[in-house]
Structure formats: structure tokens, C-alpha cells
Amino acid sequence: MQDVDWEKDDPFEDQRDQVESPMRRLLFEYGRPYWFSVTVGLISSVLARALDLLPALLLAVAIDAIFGDAVFAEQVPFVILPEAWLPATADGQFRFVAIAIAASFVFGALFHWLRNWGFNAFSQEIQHDVRTATYDKMQRLDMEFFASKQTGEMMSVLSNDVNQLERFLNEGMNSATRLIVMVVGISALLFWLNPQLALVSLAPVPLIAGFTYIFVKKIQPKYAAVRSSVGKVNSRLENNLGGIGVIKSSNTETYESDRVEDVSRKYYDTNWEAIWLRIRFFPALQLISGIGFVLTFAVGGYWIFTGSGPGPFTGTLQTGTFVAFILYTQQLVWPMAQFGQVINMYQRAAASSERIFGLMDEEGRIEREKGAEVIEVSEGAVEYDDVSFTYEDHGVSRTADENESPSSDDQRDERDGDTDNKIIDGISFDVDGGETVALVGPTGAGKSTVLKLLLRLYDVDEGAIRIDGQDIREVSLSSLRQSMGYVGQESFLFYGSVEENITYGSFDASREEIVTAAKAAEAHEFIQNLPDGYDTMVGERGVKLSGGQRQRVAIARAVLKDPDILVLDEATSDVDTETEMLIQRSIDELTEDRTTFAIAHRLSTIKDADQILVLEDGRIVERGSHEQLLGNDGLYSHLWGVQAGEIDELPQEFIERAQRRQARTEVETDN
Structure with a gap:
């Protein structure tokens, strides 16, 4: 088994590169329905921050007007009250300031609460919509997409990347609003109080802006690499947990621990590069912001002591004004330092948005035309008309995974002189309604692919497949698949009860119908x-049931669906001979x-089929009934001889061909 080069294998790299303005798209496509909550959050945040600025200004008013010689009415021009309403006495002015400060805290708390509600509601709604929309899009993609992507990578997009949006949509947008209000509000107040000293206090702002621009340019690619490495770790963990039985039986725990340690170390290295840049940036930003405070204190203090600038x-500089400058400059230091955190959250969210929209923009190769006609199955006659297919044309690599992607059973190596490497090569056959057709052949013949094309898990490259004269590419996918029942050799059960798994796809079935199907x-x-009984929980992937039990539950699911066309891919491969006999009797009915x-490797299970198609290297090499094929002394009769234990009687040519096929299969699996 070859290790994957995780540094080069980013399955979403091509999709990410095509995504433009991911954050703007996120906010406009998914944020528009929730304008009310975000508007409440924004307005409340502005008002809350404005009220946060009020106490320091009122304190300056109290110092200069109440305890100094300044005129009270002239010190509070922002109060929208008639001058006659303002108190004239010192003690009245003191009470007015105290009440105003108290009111600012009360209303500030109210607006902070509204702000938190607005931003949290906004972020949670978007997060929910993005997650469900991404999943819905993903599950409707073609099988070839899943053949080239690891489950852990897709889980990383649905979970980690979607969750990463929450921090920016809630905390990030809140912090950005606070930063804007505080910087703009404090700057305006400082210039109103004393324009000359304001220039000193705000001197570091251009330096902070330039410093932040450099940080954004450097951190953006690092966060994209971090999001990708998270998916790789998830893929390795998901892959190992899914194969824990093989790991234990193979005594390879140490080997797998080393592989997990390897991808974890690569994630650590990638993440540490981003962290190292971040931990250098934030203290430097805070230091620069602090320069403004120090300069304000030094210049303003000297001004107060000497009485002249x-x-x-x-x-002149009044004492109250100087105090206000000190308080406001101190309040300005923290928002300015937090600017880097906002940028940091934005870049993380942008990297995640690229992966999310990269997945959502993935185009399927199978056409799903709107308004396509519903298939009408009357006889159930099926026609394969000169059908050819190759996985490479569909962007799918060769792999040995039978159920998730093209298998070795689906794949044919290049024959001498054949360069197109077709899996299915110009096959044609007709099936009358109600007939049972068996597909047999050696591993790699293309049997499973023939039936996957019927289900339109892939589309044919050449030729056509018709059901009752209707080209399956011209009818709706949902109606096509609704007309079929499928039972594979590895029967997948969902976490839930036995009854829930039998009724999957036939959700309105009664208990009587369920029992009849079982x-x-x-x-x-x-x-x-x-x-x-039927309420027994089957565990993850049906782990609490044996392989044969899972297969029978899957067959019951197909029976309950009552399909027009039934597809059985090694449907009794995991049961013992006695159970196979009982199931076969039910299947016959x-x-x-x-x-x-x-499809069957045990030829005894299909010997009563109306028609048997023998495939080799993607072509039909024999067809007929069981008795006819035995009399032909061809590939079918040799396969029958293998299962009957008549190995010594097999021709040498058949054995040599089997050896070549096995060698090709091993090469495909290794590659």
C-alpha cells in the first residue's frame, strides 16, 4: 500500500482557485434573508459603542465645568436639550452628569444585549443554511466525484469549514463594527476637544494600516493551507476508524499510529507557520498602538504643567480635556490592537468559504434537465445498444473499492493493440420485460459497471440504454431510480433500528408490509x-448484525420498494449455503x-436465469441459458468447472488467461 502525498493531494484545490469573492458571496447569497437580525446587531453595536464613549466625555465636562471655570452648556453641545433645561448650579450639574453616566451604562447594556442577539442569530442562521445547502449539493453530485474525494475531506468541509464561519459572522463582524465606531468616534471626539493633540494621539494609525496590510498578504495563503491540512487529518482518521477491524486483525496498530502521527505533524507544521506569524504580529501591533498613548500622555502632561503648548x-489645554484624551487614547489602543484579530478571523473564514463554495460550484457530468419526463415503465424491457464506457473519461482513477468507486471488477486492462482502455466496449443485448438476466465473468470483466450505467450512476460514453424504448438520459433521475431496486454485495445499513433500515426509501410503509417484506x-x-425485534438498533453501518443479516435486511428493503426492475449485485455473497437457499427461493418468487x-460469482445461484451474459474484458463473449453455455465448452463452462472443483480438467489456455487477469488486477490495485 502506498502512502498518499498529502502535501500535493488537495482534492479541493481546483475548485478553490475558481471561487471569486467568497466572503461577499457568503454575505449576499446567504445573509440577505436575515437582514433584520444583522441590522439590529449593527445598529445596536453602533449605539452601544457610542454610549461607551459617553462616560469619559461627561467626566471631562464635570472636571472643566463643575470643578473649573468652563461654561457647562458650552461643554455639552451634543446634548439635544434646550439650554434652559440644563442645570445652572454646580450641584445640579453634578447630578445631571451622574444621571447621564448611569443612563449610558443602562442603555449601553440593553444595546449590547440586542447586539449579541442580532449577530448570533445572523451567524447561526447562515451557518445552518450553508451546511444544509452544501450537503444537499454534495449528495446530488455524481459517483465519480466521490470516487476522487476522501470522506474525511468532505466531512471537514461540512463540519470544520462551516463552523469556522461562525466566529467571523458573530465575533468578527461585531469586533469590526466596534473597531470602526471606536476609531471613528474617538477620532472625532479628540479632534473636537483638541485638534492639535489629536494628531499626536492618532499618529500611529497609518503605521498600523501598513503593518496590517503586510500581515494580510502573508497570512492568507497560510490559512488556506491550514484548512486543507485539517481535511487531510480527518481523512486519515476516518479511513482508519472505518477499517479498524482490518487494522486489528493485521496487527498494524503501530504502522497506522505512525501514519496518523505523520499527517498530524504536517498539520502541526502548517498551523504553526500561521501561528508564528500571528503571535509576532499582534504584540507588535499593540506596541505601535501604545505609542499613541505614551505620546498623548507626554505631550498633554507637559502642556498642563507648563500652561502652554x-x-x-x-x-491652552484644560485638565478635563487632558483626562478625556488619556481615557480615549487608552480605549483606542485596544480596538487598534484588535484590528489584527478581525483580519485574522476574516482570513480564516475566507479560506473556509473558498472550500465551501468550491464544493458547491462542482458541476456534475450527469445531466439533470429541469422538466425531464417521468419514466413510464410498463413492460420493463431493457435494451443496451452498442454501449461503451471508460472511467478515465469521467475523471475517475482506478481503484479497488467496489462500493464507493470503480472496482477491479469494473476495470479492464489494456489488451494487446488496444489503447482506449475501455471498461465496457460496444456491448448490446435486449431483455424482455419480466426476464431474469445474469451477468457472470472473471474479476475485471465489467459486470458491475454494466448495472451502474443502468442506474445512471455514470452516463455511457457511446451508445444508449433504453427502458421500454425510453433513453434513460432523457428521463428524470429521480423517477428512473425510483423504478429500480438495488441490492449490493456489501449491504450498507444506516445507524437506526431494523425497521428504519427496511423502510428506507419507503417511509410510509405499514408494519404489516414491513413484516411481509422481511x-x-x-x-x-x-x-x-x-x-x-424490529426496533433493535443496528449500530454504526449495521455493525451489530452479521454480514448475512445485513444482506437480508437490504433485500427486505428492496422487496418493500416493489420496484419495476430489480438489480442484485452479489446479493447473497455474505450468507451461508442454507440461508442462501432460503433467500434464493424468496428471490425467485x-x-x-x-x-x-x-451478478453472481456463485454460478449455482443464477443457473435458472432466462438469459446469462458472460463478460470478459468489457465484452460479451457468450450468451444463452445455463445448459447451452455448458455445452459450448467456453469461458462459462470453465468457470463452472472451477466451482465444481474440476480444476485438473481445465484447459491450460484458461489457466494462463486467469493468471494474466490476476496480474493485471494486482497492478491496478497497487496503482
Whole structure:
């Protein structure tokens, strides 16, 4: 087994590169329905921050007007009250200031609460919509997409990347609003109080802006790399947890721990590069911001002591004004230092948004035309008309995973003189309604691919497949798949009860119908013996049931659906001979009046099929009934001889061809 080069293998890199303005798109596409909550948050944040500025200004008024010689009415021009309403006495003015400060705290608390409600509601709604929309888009993509992506990577987008948006939409937008209000508000107040000293206090602002611009340019690619590395870690963990049984039985715990340590170390290194840049930036930014405070204190203090402005400064500076400058400059230091945090959150969210929209912009190759006609299955006749197919044309690499992607059973190596590497090569056959057709052949012949094309998990490259004369590419996908029942050799069960798994896709079925379907699949007896019968929880992927039990539940699911066309891909591969006999008897009854396709390596299970197609290297090399094919002394009769134990009687040519096929399969699996 070869390790994946995690540094070069970013499955979402191409999609990310095509995404433009991810944050603007996020806010306009998903934030528009929630304008009310974000508007409440923004307005409340502005008002709350404005009220936060009021106490320091009122304190300056109290010092200069009440305890000094300044005129009270002239010191509070921002109060929208008639001058006659303002108190004339010192004690009245003192009470007025005290009440105004108290009121600013009370109303400030109210607006802070509204701000928190607005931004939290906004972020949670968007997060929910993005997650559900991304999942809905992902599950509707073609199978070839899933063949080239790891489950952990997709889970990382749905979970980690979507969750990463919350911090910016809530805390980041709140901090940005606070920063703008505080910087603009404090700057305006400082210039109103004393324009000359304001220039001193705000001197570091241009330096902070330039410093932050450099930080943004350097941190952006690092965060993109971090989000990608998170997905790689998730992929490795998901892959190992899914194969824990193989790991234990192979005694490879140490080997897998080393592989997890390797991807974790690469994530650590990538993340540390971003952290190292960040931890150098924030203290430097705070230091620069503090320069303004120190300069304000030094220049203003000297001004107060001497009674005249130092150097080019002119006029006088009142004590209350100086105190206000000190308080406001101190309040300005923290927002300015927090500017880097806002940028940091924005860049993290932007990196995640790129991955999210990269996934959502993925285009499927299978056409889903709006308004496509619903398929009408009357006879259930199926026609394959000169059908050819190759996975490479669909961007899918060769792999040995049967159920998630093209398998070795689906793939044919290049024959001598053949360069197009087709998996299915010009096959044609007709199936009358109600017939049972079996597909047999050696590993790599393309049997599973033939049926995946019927289900439109992939589209044919050449030729056409028709059901009752209707090209399956011209009918709606949902109606096509609704007309079919599929049972694979590895029956997947969802976490839930036995009943929930049987009714999956037939959610309105009654208990009587469920029991009837279970009896038809020879599952009723073992289900009754489970601790809670049909309500027994099957565990993750049905782990609490045996392979044969899972297969019978999957068959019951197909029976309950009552499809027009039934597809059985090694549907009894995980059951013992006795159970296989019982299931086969039920399947015979089930398939009596409907078109059925069956793939089987145990030829005994399909010998009564109406038509048997023998595939080799993507072509049909034989067809006929069981008796006819045995009499042909061809590939089918040799495969029958293998299963009958007549190995010594097999021709040498058949054995050599089997050896070549096996060698090709091993090469494909390794690659």
C-alpha cells in the first residue's frame, strides 16, 4: 500500500482557485434573508459603542465645568436639550452628569444585549443554511466525484469549514463594527476637544494600516493551507476508524499510529507557520498602538504643567480635556490592537468559504434537465445498444473499492493493440420485460459497471440504454431510480433500528408490509430473535448484525420498494449455503413478474436465469441459458468447472488467461 502525498493531494484545490469573492458571496447569497437580525446587531453595536464613549466625555465636562471655570452648556453641545433645561448650579450639574453616566451604562447594556442577539442569530442562521445547502449539493453530485474525494475531506468541509464561519459572522463582524465606531468616534471626539493633540494621539494609525496590510498578504495563503491540512487529518482518521477491524486483525496498530502521527505533524507544521506569524504580529501591533498613548500622555502632561503648548502647539489645554484624551487614547489602543484579530478571523473564514463554495460550484457530468419526463415503465424491457464506457473519461482513477468507486471488477486492462482502455466496449443485448438476466465473468470483466450505467450512476460514453424504448438520459433521475431496486454485495445499513433500515426509501410503509417484506427476504425469523425485534438498533453501518443479516435486511428493503426492475449485485455473497437457499427461493418468487439483473460469482445461484451474459474484458463473449453455455465448452463452462472443483480438467489456455487477469488486477490495485 502506498502512502498518499498529502502535501500535493488537495482534492479541493481546483475548485478553490475558481471561487471569486467568497466572503461577499457568503454575505449576499446567504445573509440577505436575515437582514433584520444583522441590522439590529449593527445598529445596536453602533449605539452601544457610542454610549461607551459617553462616560469619559461627561467626566471631562464635570472636571472643566463643575470643578473649573468652563461654561457647562458650552461643554455639552451634543446634548439635544434646550439650554434652559440644563442645570445652572454646580450641584445640579453634578447630578445631571451622574444621571447621564448611569443612563449610558443602562442603555449601553440593553444595546449590547440586542447586539449579541442580532449577530448570533445572523451567524447561526447562515451557518445552518450553508451546511444544509452544501450537503444537499454534495449528495446530488455524481459517483465519480466521490470516487476522487476522501470522506474525511468532505466531512471537514461540512463540519470544520462551516463552523469556522461562525466566529467571523458573530465575533468578527461585531469586533469590526466596534473597531470602526471606536476609531471613528474617538477620532472625532479628540479632534473636537483638541485638534492639535489629536494628531499626536492618532499618529500611529497609518503605521498600523501598513503593518496590517503586510500581515494580510502573508497570512492568507497560510490559512488556506491550514484548512486543507485539517481535511487531510480527518481523512486519515476516518479511513482508519472505518477499517479498524482490518487494522486489528493485521496487527498494524503501530504502522497506522505512525501514519496518523505523520499527517498530524504536517498539520502541526502548517498551523504553526500561521501561528508564528500571528503571535509576532499582534504584540507588535499593540506596541505601535501604545505609542499613541505614551505620546498623548507626554505631550498633554507637559502642556498642563507648563500652561502652554510645547513646540508648534498653541493655545491652552484644560485638565478635563487632558483626562478625556488619556481615557480615549487608552480605549483606542485596544480596538487598534484588535484590528489584527478581525483580519485574522476574516482570513480564516475566507479560506473556509473558498472550500465551501468550491464544493458547491462542482458541476456534475450527469445531466439533470429541469422538466425531464417521468419514466413510464410498463413492460420493463431493457435494451443496451452498442454501449461503451471508460472511467478515465469521467475523471475517475482506478481503484479497488467496489462500493464507493470503480472496482477491479469494473476495470479492464489494456489488451494487446488496444489503447482506449475501455471498461465496457460496444456491448448490446435486449431483455424482455419480466426476464431474469445474469451477468457472470472473471474479476475485471465489467459486470458491475454494466448495472451502474443502468442506474445512471455514470452516463455511457457511446451508445444508449433504453427502458421500454425510453433513453434513460432523457428521463428524470429521480423517477428512473425510483423504478429500480438495488441490492449490493456489501449491504450498507444506516445507524437506526431494523425497521428504519427496511423502510428506507419507503417511509410510509405499514408494519404489516414491513413484516411481509422481511419474510420474503428470510429476515423475519432472526429479527424476531433480536432483543427489541424490529426496533433493535443496528449500530454504526449495521455493525451489530452479521454480514448475512445485513444482506437480508437490504433485500427486505428492496422487496418493500416493489420496484419495476430489480438489480442484485452479489446479493447473497455474505450468507451461508442454507440461508442462501432460503433467500434464493424468496428471490425467485420476487423476480417472477419483474425484470431482474443479477451478478453472481456463485454460478449455482443464477443457473435458472432466462438469459446469462458472460463478460470478459468489457465484452460479451457468450450468451444463452445455463445448459447451452455448458455445452459450448467456453469461458462459462470453465468457470463452472472451477466451482465444481474440476480444476485438473481445465484447459491450460484458461489457466494462463486467469493468471494474466490476476496480474493485471494486482497492478491496478497497487496503482
